[in-house]
Amino acid sequence: MATSAVSSTSTTTTSTLSANKTAAAATAAANKAAAQKILTSLSAGSGVDTASLAQNLVDAEQLPQANAINAKITKNDSKVSGISAVMFMMSELQTALTAVKDRDSFNTVTAVNSNTGALNVSASSAATAGSHTVSVSALSSPQRSISTGFASADTSLNGGSPFSLTLTGANTAGLSVGTPSTTATFQATIASPTFGTAASVTDFKNFAVTIDGKAYSLTPAPATATLKDLAANLQSQLRAIDGSSDLSVTVSGGTDLMISSFTTSRAISSPALSNAVEINLDNGASVGTSGTSTITGASFGAYPSTSDFSAFKVTIDGTPRSLVPGPTAPTMEALAANLQMQLRTLDASTDISVSYSGSELKVVSASGRAIAGTSLTKTSYDDTPAGLAAAINASNRGFKAQLVNDGGSSLPYKLMITGATGSTEGFSLSSTSSTALSFATPSGYTASDALLNVDGISYQRKSNTITDIVPGLTLNLNAASSTPATVLIARDTTDIKTKLASLVTAYNDFNDIVNQTTDPKSTLDTYGATLVGDSTVRMVRQQMRALIFGASSTPGTSIKSLGELGYTLDQKGVLSLDSSKLDSALTNNYADVIKLFTGGHNKLSAFSSAPAGIAGDAVKKITSLLAKTGPLTTKSDNANIENTKYQARLDKLQVRMDALLVRYQKQFASMDSLVGSVNSQKTSLKSTFDGMMAAYTNK
Incomplete structure (x- = not known):
């Protein structure tokens, strides 16, 4: 049984009560000795230890009450400890049951492929056992x-000046970039754009x-x-660049793209879609105007990219710093955050701040160090x-x-440009270079x-990684082959058998901790005999047994429990x-086993009322x-609340006993003074009588 993960600060009730009884006996003995000493002192005229006497009398009154309260606190501490151990083992049992509550937990399969030269095959839990024939005609x-x-x-290529290269998509059949218009100051529309006849997500x-x-300018990626x-x-890209949720892009009337501002205060114009992309050697970013500690008017390029800026420089207290910007997004706010992070790392402090507001990027030192350059x-x-x-x-x-x-002798250097895979991804090139x-x-x-045939049906796909033909199978095509591949999907029960065996260990650990905590003769440290006679724990165990070993709420045809x-x-x-x-x-x-445990569900919510099988329920x-x-948590919380009240009673008892001690000390001080006075008179009278006797007897 694994209970080491549960901790408690309580001690056992037996040892505490034994210690309290010993202390009470010692106090009683001390009080008896003090009383005897008073009698001796009154006859012998010696002093009395009134401080000890007062303390012993207080202890005689305080200890029985304190011991009773502390015994209750100790019992509650032990109860909390026992409940914690039971709850820990229940959570372990819950983990074991969770591993077998979903249908996919039982669907571990292996894929065997007869022609790995043509393709590789991997199977997920969604795959079902069976055989498939795959022929690869082209990649x-x-x-x-x-x-x-x-x-x-x-x-x-252009006399030292920047130029641009335009790459235009070749999938133009049926493609329309639509008709742009500005319908309001805060709103613009592209009317009737359409994807190509052989539609591709890269058409625009x-x-x-x-x-x-x-x-x-953005690269659409629907x-x-x-x-x-x-x-x-x-819309997602515009909001990321804008740093707000003000801008929206929606489909209007089922045919048009509408770009608008929620605040209606923004000016939106010149929307356009294109099947061409322009690569500029000058990215169009602005470095702004540099001041002592500020840069005003800096901005990312027309095609915003996190790599638009290659360097940032600043001098702090005479120490120059040079950074390579690496913002998480192509915005000035993200650039400021990245520069601040890098500067603070170099500075090994949080003294430096970099902010962006309005159009100004600003570097500030909280301690007043000089910022320049x-x-x-x-x-x-x-x-x-x-x-x-x-x-x-x-x-x-x-x-x-x-x-x-x-390796040619005269003009050996050549530029090779590669697009995406698929017949819709062709392109043409043009440039503005001289x-x-x-x-x-x-x-x-x-x-x-890619061209392939699976189980007698021909397919055409843009990618060589195919996941949408056989459910649960990923086909990674390697080469065209005249030899069909036989793919066998076999069920692998090794993993599920391990999980079902783990359920045995988890339940036995739970059952054992319940036995140990409720057995008055248990010798288990910390948790043993802490919940003797507890009806809640007995109820929990009964419910667990009924749920796990009763009939399933979703029985199979042949297997129902x-x-x-x-x-x-x-x-036992x-x-x-x-x-x-x-x-x-x-x-x-x-199939019966799956239904028995899961009810045929995957990731069913813990709050669902649907029958979920033995494990799910x-x-x-x-x-x-x-x-x-x-x-369980309620019982533990109640025990802690009781202990808080008990501790308050102990505090009040201590206040009363402190006051009682002060009263005893005053009374015994008066008594001690009186006894001293009587003893003095006794001594004086004895001397007088001794003198009178000497006078009468001439001695």
């Missing part, structure tokens, strides 16, 4: 366009809009090729093959560029789809599992029992 591939050669990677490669005089998802994605450097690219490749790769616009050296850029697409390197799976309880309530009987049930009645019940308002 999906991207378009690769290669430029004419250059003498070097640093050959100037750019979205542009002007907001409050600033032009923005989840599906629908106007609804396109609007949702554009603030500046931003925007990212720019050379008008060279290497510079163009870097600009394309940094743009995150769906294209990749690679500068290659083919040196003509010419690209060609070699034979066999056009954009194409755990006993039919091989689970048995002995006379110890649970065991017959592995042979379990194997037979899993082999012959697997038990998890819901344990969740209720362990809740803050459940019977």
Whole structure:
């Protein structure tokens, strides 16, 4: 039994009562000795220890009352400790039951593939046992366009000045970018945009809009090729850049995109969709005007990117700092937050703050250190093959560029641009460079789809990773092959058998801690005999037994309870599992086993009233029992509340006893003074009588 995770500060009731009895006996003995001393003192004339006498009398009155209260506190502490141990073991049982309450927990499968050269196959819990035949005729591939050669990677293409490269999508059949218009100051519309006939989420490669005089360009990335998802994605991107939820993009009338401002105070104009994307060597970012500790008017480019700025510099108390900005979003607020984080890390303090308000980026020292030389450097690219490749790769616009050296003698450097896979992902290129850029697409390197046949049905897909043909199977295509692959999906019961065996351990640990806490003869440290006669714990165990070992709320046709799976309880309530009987049930009645435990549900809420099978119902019940308002927590809380009241009684008792001690001390001081006076008179009288006797007797 594992109870080490439960802690308690209580001590055992027996040892505490024994100690209290010993203390009371010692006090009584001290009081008897003090009384005898008073008698002796009154006859012998010696002093009396009145302080000890007063304290012993107080103790004689205080200890019996304090001992009774402390015994109750100790008993409640022990109860709280025992309840904590029971609740811990219940949570362990809940964990074991949770592992078998969902249908997918029983759906562990393995995939065996006869042709790994053609494809790799992986199976999730959603897959079902069976056999499939897969033939791969062609892989999906991207378009690769290669430029004419250059003498070097640093050959100037535009006389040292920036230029742009435009990549235009080739999936134009049925595609319409719509008709833009400004319908109100705070509202603009694109009427009737449509995806291509062979619709693709990449049909629209750019979205542009002007907001409050600033032009923005975004790369649309809808989840599906629908106007609804396109609007949702554009809205998400605009709000991220704007840093607010003021801007919205919606579908109006089922055919139009509407861009608007909730506040109606923003100026929105020039919305546009395009199937072309422009790569600029100058990103259009503004570094603003640098002041001593401020930068005014800085902004990200028309195609906002987190890499728009390559450097930030500032001097703090004479120490220059140079940073590479790395904002989490292409906004000035995110840039300020990133610069502040980097500066504080370098400074090893929180003295430096960087903020952005209005149009001003400001660096401040809380301790008044001198700030100077603030500046931003925007990212720019050379008008060279290497510079163009870097600009394309940094743009995150769906294209990749690679500068290659083919080893030729005169013009060995060539730029290879690669798009996305799929037949809808072809593109053409044009540029504004003074040196003509010419690209060609070699034979066999056009954009194409994957072609495959699964179980006699032909499919065409943009990607070589396919998840939507056989439920629960992921097909990763490797190569075309004339040999069909046989894919066998077999059920693997190893994992579920381990979970079902773990249920035995968890239940026995729970049952054992209940036995130990309710057994008056238990010798278990801390928790033993702490809940003797407790009706709540007995009720909890009865409910657990009824839930787990009664008939399932969702019985199978042949298997209706755990006993039919091989689970048995002995006379002492110890649970065991017959592995042979379990194997037979899993082999012959697997569907029944799933229904028995789960009711056929996946991730059913603990608050659902639907029948959830043995495991699902038990998890819901344990969740209720362990809740803050459940019977166990309530009993523990009540015990703690009682102890608070008991402690208050102890405090009041102590106040009364302190006052009693003061009164005794005053009374005994008066008594001591009186006894001293009497003894003095006795001595004086004795001397007088002795003198008179001497006079009469002449002695």
